[in-house]
Amino acid sequence: MGDRDDLRDAVAQVLRDEGRAGDDLVVTPETPLTGGGFELTSLALVRVLVGLEDRFDIELDDGAVMNANFQTVDDVVALVAASLDDAPVGSR
Amino acid sequence: MTRVPRAWYNALADVPVDVPPDVPPPAAPVDVAPHVPMSLVRQEMTRRRWIPIPDEVAAEYRRWRPTPLRRATRMERALGTRSRLYYKYEGDNPSGSHKLNTAVAQAFYYRAAGATRLAVGTGAGQWGTAVAAACSSMGLESIVYMVGSSYDAKPYRKTIMEMLGSTVVSSPSERTEIGRRARREGRAGSLSLALAEALEEARSPGTRFCTGSGETYSLLHQTVSGLEAQEQLEDAGDPPDVVVASLGGGSNFGGLSLPFLGELARGERSVRCVSVEPTACPKLTRGRYAYDFTDASQSTPLQKMYTLGHAFAPPDIHAGGLRYHGTAKLLSAMYDEKLFEAVAYPQREVFESATLFARTEGLVPAPESAHAIHGAVVEARQADDARQSRSVLIGLSGHGLFDMAAYQSYLDGSMVDSTASDEQIAASLERLPAQPSES
Numbered sequence: 264m265g266d267r268d269d270l271r272d273a274v275a276q277v278l279r280d281e282g283r284a285g286d287d288l289v290v291t292p293e294t295p296l297t298g299g300g301f302e303l304t305s306l307a308l309v310r311v312l313v314g315l316e317d318r319f320d321i322e323l324d325d326g327a328v329m330n331a332n333f334q335t336v337d338d339v340v341a342l343v344a345a346s347l348d349d350a351p352v353g354s355r
Numbered sequence: 356m357t358r359v360p361r362a363w364y365n366a367l368a369d370v371p372v373d374v375p376p377d378v379p380p381p382a383a384p385v386d387v388a389p390h391v392p393m394s395l396v397r398q399e400m401t402r403r404r405w406i407p408i409p410d411e412v413a414a415e416y417r418r419w420r421p422t423p424l425r426r427a428t429r430m431e432r433a434l435g436t437r438s439r440l441y442y443k444y445e446g447d448n449p450s451g452s453h454k455l456n457t458a459v460a461q462a463f464y465y466r467a468a469g470a471t472r473l474a475v476g477t478g479a480g481q482w483g484t485a486v487a488a489a490c491s492s493m494g495l496e497s498i499v500y501m502v503g504s505s506y507d508a509k510p511y512r513k514t515i516m517e518m519l520g521s522t523v524v525s526s527p528s529e530r531t532e533i534g535r536r537a538r539r540e541g542r543a544g545s546l547s548l549a550l551a552e553a554l555e556e557a558r559s560p561g562t563r564f565c566t567g568s569g570e571t572y573s574l575l576h577q578t579v580s581g582l583e584a585q586e587q588l589e590d591a592g593d594p595p596d597v598v599v600a601s602l603g604g605g606s607n608f609g610g611l612s613l614p615f616l617g618e619l620a621r622g623e624r625s626v627r628c629v630s631v632e633p634t635a636c637p638k639l640t641r642g643r644y645a646y647d648f649t650d651a652s653q654s655t656p657l658q659k660m661y662t663l664g665h666a667f668a669p670p671d672i673h674a675g676g677l678r679y680h681g682t683a684k685l686l687s688a689m690y691d692e693k694l695f696e697a698v699a700y701p702q703r704e705v706f707e708s709a710t711l712f713a714r715t716e717g718l719v720p721a722p723e724s725a726h727a728i729h730g731a732v733v734e735a736r737q738a739d740d741a742r743q744s745r746s747v748l749i750g751l752s753g754h755g756l757f758d759m760a761a762y763q764s765y766l767d768g769s770m771v772d773s774t775a776s777d778e779q780i781a782a783s784l785e786r787l788p789a790q791p792s793e794s
Binding site: 304305322326328329330 | 377378379387388389390391392393394396464468469470563656
């Protein structure tokens with residue numbers, strides 16, 4: 264299992280905690296954040312992002328978040344991955 | 356010598372309350388895009404006591420801060436009181452009110468998030484003017500949807516916003532779909548309609564909508580006022596027994612009082628904080644602590660607050676900034692724990708005190724600030740009756756130079772007192788949304 268898969272699993276767990284997805288939801292990179300997927304509201308997405316900042320000890324970039332097109336799980340994974348890539352070595 | 360604070364004070368670090376979380380509106384939009392920069396979200400949720408002020412925001416603050424704290428000695432003599440009345444004046448900046456303290460910060464964070472233009476709705480015009488000034492400083496464009504009746508009644512508000520580079524639109528307008536529909540239906544302008552037009556405007560590329568008063572980060576930014584006042588009164592050797600400020604959405608009252616309430620919570624000082632509201636819009640003194648919409652669009656998240664109901668239509672008083680139906684959620688949670696006091700007064704006695712203040716101190720208070728002045732007068736009289744002397748800090752949130760029509764109506768006797776009726780409040784509260792189950 265690659266780093267990206269591990270990251271997706273961690274993101275998916277936070278999405279499950281904050282969304283209203285059923286336990287039987289099978290998560291793929293294309294699983295939608297809203298209808299038919301994690302059933303997130305905009306408020307829940309904000310809580311997800313705050314949860315991910317805590318989980319990975321990162322600060323998501325204001326511009327990256329505000330200009331992201333959040334449709335699927337991997338849209339969130341890409342945001343976190345970019346922030347992890349930008350974080351200085353030893354800061355997390 | 357007082358300096359501009361280097362950090363905002365976060366009362367959540369000290370006050371013994373949990374602010375209930377926002378909940379999605381019943382008809383939650385499909386769009387899940389965040390509309391508020393994460394920097395502001397973090398400020399909303401953290402329990403860290405001090406939030407550093409970014410250098411660029413601090414540099415902006417230094418253009419008009421520290422704001423003066425003065426003792427109203429002539430007013431004291433006119434009242435014949437043995438109490439000491441101090442006022443912290445936030446009107447000496449291009450916007451003329453405290454609103455610029457958060458407008459500058461929000462413009463900074465929205466610009467960092469990629470915005471090139473801010474869209475806002477404004478009622479009396481203070482928030483619109485503050486955003487116009489902040490955007491001018493931060494290199495952003497701005498567009499202000501101003502409630503049509505205010506647009507017509509306060510033409511110089513429009514002028515100053517345009518001087519600062521903003522586009523000002525009378526709401527409802529032909530510029531947006533919701534505005535055109537309202538005009539077709541013959542609907543009068545309202546703040547909620549102006550907000551809805553600004554929200555629609557924010558769909559334009561590079562444009563973001565930002566809100567003024569009730570959010571916790573807005574109160575946080577306003578604490579520069581209370582922090583400075585603490586230092587100034589320490590320098591004067593006369594820390595306050597009572598802090599009095601008017602309450603509209605809550606940023607003015609919160610900005611001045613939260614640093615003092617933090618000291619109280621930490622056991623460092625005994626102080627009373629008193630919020631003053633109009634009898635026409637008595638959300639703390641007669642409202643209900645419940646989840647409600649923050650505006651009449653019913654599209655924004657529900658917040659738990661002291662509210663008269665989002666459908667409440669207050670009588671048309673002159674303190675336009677105090678006509679909001681709800682109270683900031685942080686202050687609501689604190690009031691529910693009885694951490695501060697609330698009083699309500701009708702506008703004629705408020706303007707009587709404001710006129711005395713103008714004649715004795717040479718400064719015309721905004722109608723909103725006039726409520727705080729009257730609250731301080733009542734405090735002083737109560738202390739005199741009890742043969743006590745109090746140090747009273749007044750939040751003078753802005754000047755009233757655009758409010759001469761209000762003062763004229765007081766002087767010519769045409770001003771009337773308005774009090775919300777029990778039936779009016781009950782009818783409005785019946786329209787509260789279904790309350791989320793406590794979990």
